[in-house]
Amino acid sequence: MNTEKLEYFRGILQEEKRSLLEEAGRTVSEMTSDTTNFPDPTDRATQESDRTFELRIRDRERKLIVKIQEALARIEAGTFGICEVCEEDISEARLKARPVTTLCIDCKMEQEKKERFR
Ligand SMILES: [Zn+2]
Numbered sequence: 555m556n557t558e559k560l561e562y563f564r565g566i567l568q569e570e571k572r573s574l575l576e577e578a579g580r581t582v583s584e585m586t587s588d589t590t591n592f593p594d595p596t597d598r599a600t601q602e603s604d605r606t607f608e609l610r611i612r613d614r615e616r617k618l619i620v621k622i623q624e625a626l627a628r629i630e631a632g633t634f635g636i637c638e639v640c641e642e643d644i645s646e647a648r649l650k651a652r653p654v655t656t657l658c659i660d661c662k663m664e665q666e667k668k669e670r671f672r
Pocket residue numbers: 637638639640641642657658659660661662
């Protein structure tokens with residue numbers, strides 16, 4: 555992959571990371587600034603399940619941030635866009651749709667097939 559394309563993907567990844575971090579930061583500050591007391595136990599239960607939901611979202615975001623960082627590291631290392639299983643180039647269309655991917659479409663399908671049978 556040429557430098558121009560690598561820069562293009564680097565831009566996408568950095569932008570995605572930035573917005574994820576921004577989002578995560580906002581959720582945290584909303585949660586910590588929330589000091590309202592809920593005398594009604596029903597309200598409290600609702601509030602707690604909201605938090606569980608938020609924490610799950612943040613867990614997913616955190617994993618995605620890790621994937622983005624790994625993708626950025628692969629750009630640095632010069633292995634970005636190469637399938638980690640068969641070492642063929644991953645199609646650009648696939649990378650555009652999912653820049654953090656480490657598998658070409660064939661290997662991904664193979665992996666999903668195996669997961670389904672497990
Ligand atoms: Zn592959």
